[in-house]
Amino acid sequence: MTNTDLKVEKDFHTIINERHSVRKYDPAWKMSEEEINNILSDAILAPSSSNLQPWRFIVIQDQNTKEKLLPIANNQQQVVEASAVIAVLGDIEAYENVEKIYDLAVEDGIMTSEIRDMMVKNTRNYYPNAGKEKLKEIALVDGGLISMQLMLAAKARGYDTVPMGGYNAEQFKQLFDVSDRYVTVMLIALGKSIAEARPTVRLPLEDVTFWNEFKN
Numbered sequence: 199m200t201n202t203d204l205k206v207e208k209d210f211h212t213i214i215n216e217r218h219s220v221r222k223y224d225p226a227w228k229m230s231e232e233e234i235n236n237i238l239s240d241a242i243l244a245p246s247s248s249n250l251q252p253w254r255f256i257v258i259q260d261q262n263t264k265e266k267l268l269p270i271a272n273n274q275q276q277v278v279e280a281s282a283v284i285a286v287l288g289d290i291e292a293y294e295n296v297e298k299i300y301d302l303a304v305e306d307g308i309m310t311s312e313i314r315d316m317m318v319k320n321t322r323n324y325y326p327n328a329g330k331e332k333l334k335e336i337a338l339v340d341g342g343l344i345s346m347q348l349m350l351a352a353k354a355r356g357y358d359t360v361p362m363g364g365y366n367a368e369q370f371k372q373l374f375d376v377s378d379r380y381v382t383v384m385l386i387a388l389g390k391s392i393a394e395a396r397p398t399v400r401l402p403l404e405d406v407t408f409w410n411e412f413k414n
């Protein structure tokens with residue numbers, strides 16, 4: 199079965215309330231490249247450190263490749279049953295794109311070339327010298343933001359997701375020949391749900407919120 203865009207329009211509050219981690223997907227439901235690109239296009243509007251956009255995606259739709267991924271992801275069935283698994287990676291040398299990114303801003307007329315030069319200079323001064331741990335941290339923070347936005351974008355378009363940290367990152371990198379320049383952020387299964395997600399609870403807001411001070 200090939201399906202077209204579900205065209206679900208929902209307000210933001212409904213989307214964040216209805217998003218849950220779904221682990222049962224219709225294995226027959228195929229998402230078109232266009233649908234997945236629409237979701238990713240929404241996701242990449244997320245903010246990132248110095249707008250360097252370190253996220254990289256591997257869209258895994260091929261069934262044989264999903265089967266190879268299954269044991270690496272603790273045999274979680276959603277890996278083979280969802281329409282796609284999106285691997286979110288973070289580039290720890292994302293600063294290498296700084297000229298490209300800020301040139302685009304100048305071309306778009308939203309930045310002067312003076313500001314562009316300053317941003318490029320600052321970025322080239324800071325990031326290459328920040329140390330691998332810091333660069334990894336930045337890539338993971340930005341990777342978390344893009345992942346959340348991706349999941350909400352999917353929900354807004356009528357699809358469900360589950361984020362997955364339960365996989366062997368080293369084996370994953372080997373399978374896709376990913377170099378040490380990239381960190382794995384998470385895998386996200388994406389597709390049409392066939393069963394309700396398990397309900398989850400949240401800690402009371404007052405347990406996690408402190409006003410004007412922090413209590414350890």
Ligand SMILES: Cc1cc2nc3c(=O)[nH]c(=O)nc-3n(C[C@H](O)[C@H](O)[C@H](O)COP(=O)(O)O)c2cc1C
Pocket residue numbers: 217218219220221274360361362363364365384395396398
């Ligand atoms: C970074 C991260 C890793 C996760 N890894 C897994 C996983 O490997 N398998 C899984 O079934 N759920 C995984 N989850 C989903 C959580 O269990 C789920 O988000 C949480 O229980 C709250 O439920 P909800 O997403 O339905 O609101 C992960 C969630 C996050 C944020």
